[in-house]
Amino acid sequence: xxxxxxxxxxxxxxxxxxxxxLWLMRQAGRxxxxxxxxxxxxxxxxxxxxxPQAACEAAMQPLARYPLDAAIVFSDILTIPDAMGLGxxxxxxxxxxxxxxxxxxxxxxxxxxxxxxxxxxxxxxxxRMTRQALAERVPLxxxxxxxxxxxxxMVEGRGGNNFPHARALLREQPQAAEQLLDTLAxxxxxxxxxxxxxxxxxxxxxxxxxxxxxxxxxxxxxxEYLHRTIAALPTTCGGKPPPLIVFVRDGGRSxxxxxxxxxxxxxxxxxxxxxxxxxxxxxxxxxxxxLLSTDPKQLDIAVDTVLKRFANAPGHIFNLGHGVPPxxxxxxxxxxxxxxxxxxQRPSAx
Ligand code: 1CP
Numbered sequence: 088x089x090x091x092x093x094x095x096x097x098x099x100x101x102x103x104x105x106x107x108x109l110w111l112m113r114q115a116g117r118x119x120x121x122x123x124x125x126x127x128x129x130x131x132x133x134x135x136x137x138x139p140q141a142a143c144e145a146a147m148q149p150l151a152r153y154p155l156d157a158a159i160v161f162s163d164i165l166t167i168p169d170a171m172g173l174g175x176x177x178x179x180x181x182x183x184x185x186x187x188x189x190x191x192x193x194x195x196x197x198x199x200x201x202x203x204x205x206x207x208x209x210x211x212x213x214x215r216m217t218r219q220a221l222a223e224r225v226p227l228x229x230x231x232x233x234x235x236x237x238x239x240x241m242v243e244g245r246g247g248n249n250f251p252h253a254r255a256l257l258r259e260q261p262q263a264a265e266q267l268l269d270t271l272a273x274x275x276x277x278x279x280x281x282x283x284x285x286x287x288x289x290x291x292x293x294x295x296x297x298x299x300x301x302x303x304x305x306x307x308x309x310x311e312y313l314h315r316t317i318a319a320l321p322t323t324c325g326g327k328p329p330p331l332i333v334f335v336r337d338g339g340r341s342x343x344x345x346x347x348x349x350x351x352x353x354x355x356x357x358x359x360x361x362x363x364x365x366x367x368x369x370x371x372x373x374x375x376x377x378l379l380s381t382d383p384k385q386l387d388i389a390v391d392t393v394l395k396r397f398a399n400a401p402g403h404i405f406n407l408g409h410g411v412p413p414x415x416x417x418x419x420x421x422x423x424x425x426x427x428x429x430x431x432q433r434p435s436a437x
Contacts, residue, residue: 093226095156095289098402099330099351099369107394107403107431109424110157110228112334112354113410114149119417121148132177133169136162142213143220150225152417153424157225157289160217160282162210164232164293167274168241170201181247188244190252192263200274203281210278211285218286229287231278233294233333234271234312238264250299257308268308272315279316279331280323291332291354292316298337298356305341310348317349332371336409342366357408362397369402374423376407379415383422390426405431 094108116122125145129135136142142161150158165183169175174186189195201207218227232240240246242253257264279290297309313333320328333345334354345353346368353368357375373396378389390405397403405427411420 093156093288095226095404096330098404099289099332101369101401103433104402105433106428107405108156109405109427110155110159111149111407111411111420112159114155114159115145115161116411117413118411118415118420119148119152132163133175136166136213137209139209139212139216142209143216146213146217147220150221153421154428155225155424157228158217158221159228159230159291160210160214160287162213162230164230164237164295165240166207166210167201167231167237167271167278170206171198171241171274173241181245183240183246185241185244188252189241189267192260192266195263195267195270198267198270200270200277203278207278207281211281214282214285214287218288226288227286228289228291228332229279229282229285229329230291230293231275233292233297233309234268234275234316235300235309236294236296237271237275238267239296239299241267250296254299257304264308268312269315272312273319276316276319276323280320280325280328283320283324283329288329289332290320290329291334292350294333294335294337297335297341300337302340305337306344310341310344313345313348332404334371342368352402352404354406355408359408360396362400364399367401369404370397370400371404371406372397373406373408376409376412379407379412379419379423381419383419386419386422387426387430390423391430394427394431 094104097104098108145161146158165175176184178184214229221227239250239253242256243250330351332352332354333350335341336356338358339355342353346366352371355372357373359373374389374393378386
């Protein structure tokens with residue numbers, strides 16, 4: 088049976104929608120008791136990511152509870168560095184660690200972009216299984232980190248601080264940094280392309296640490312390599328690439344440049360309180376995740392504020408400004424989903 092084009096795809100194509108599509112970054116995760124139960128069957132998080140069945144189940148869990156408009160592949164941005172030999176470990180309560188962080192130009196020269204089918208086959212298998220499990224209910228989003236965000240973790244060896252080693256590399260060994268980012272731009276384009284070929288209908292790049300850079304540094308060290316990635320997508324996707332969302336955590340400073348980068352939409356964090364009217368790009372965002380620890384009334388008012396904020400953008404995809412916080416009450420996520428669906432109804436659009 089033919090089905091109408093999904094809301095998310097229509098918004099990304101700037102077509103009219105009868106209500107605002109909605110999904111949540113980190114919608115699969117620790118706030119769900121069924122996720123914690125599934126996670127409990129693996130001692131290491133990396134084993135969980137490497138099991139396509141479990142990854143498929145985790146991606147489907149939030150959709151069994153809420154009428155969300157997209158699923159996101161259950162994986163992590165750090166699978167690329169892991170496949171490049173850095174040795175990824177997740178320490179409980181402390182986040183990711185690499186056994187072999189990059190500290191020398193020599194280590195960087197020895198790196199090669201992983202072949203997705205050979206070295207990240209488990210990600211692609213999770214894409215295929217999840218796409219099948221969805222049975223066209225909603226589109227599937229494939230993702231990677233941006234070259235800069237991946238480089239930051241690889242040089243630092245860990246997250247959760249201001250990445251002093253990564254920023255020192257940019258200042259002190261710019262040629263090595265260029266080589267690393269160039270290798271990562273290729274790796275990111277290859278994995279996004281392979282996910283598209285395996286069935287991902289939308290792609291998202293997380294530039295989670297773009298905000299660490301000044302405007303000038305951002306252009307040189309992040310945007311430039313996003314451009315290279317985007318330019319390679321028609322080749323790595325084997326044809327017209329799916330629509331791409333680029334999420335940047337930087338308070339909206341880089342939006343004008345990103346809007347011209349060839350992406351279909353920009354994802355913005357909760358710091359952006361005003362949408363510049365001259366920006367001609369679809370926007371995704373940006374409810375403050377902290378509101379998921381308030382009450383239904385405040386949440387509903389905040390939803391209205393976000394919908395009004397982006398009413399004049401060429402398209403809006405409702406999301407949080409960052410991921411769902413682990414202590415969130417699943418009942419409040421339901422309030423959020425209902426509120427977005429009700430408040431954004433546009434009965435006249437078809
Ligand atoms: O539904 C989903 O979104 C789950 C899939 C998913 C995604 C999209 C996971 C699983 N990770 C990611 C992206 C990701 N991973 C990003 C970009 C988004 C962001 O800015 O948060 C980043 C920076 C990472 C790296 C990472 N992985 C961190 C952050 C570390 C830091 O620097 O503070 C952490 C804690 C992880 C582990 C991880 N990845 C995913 C989950 C569910 C978890 C937590 C472990 C758990 O809850 O059991």
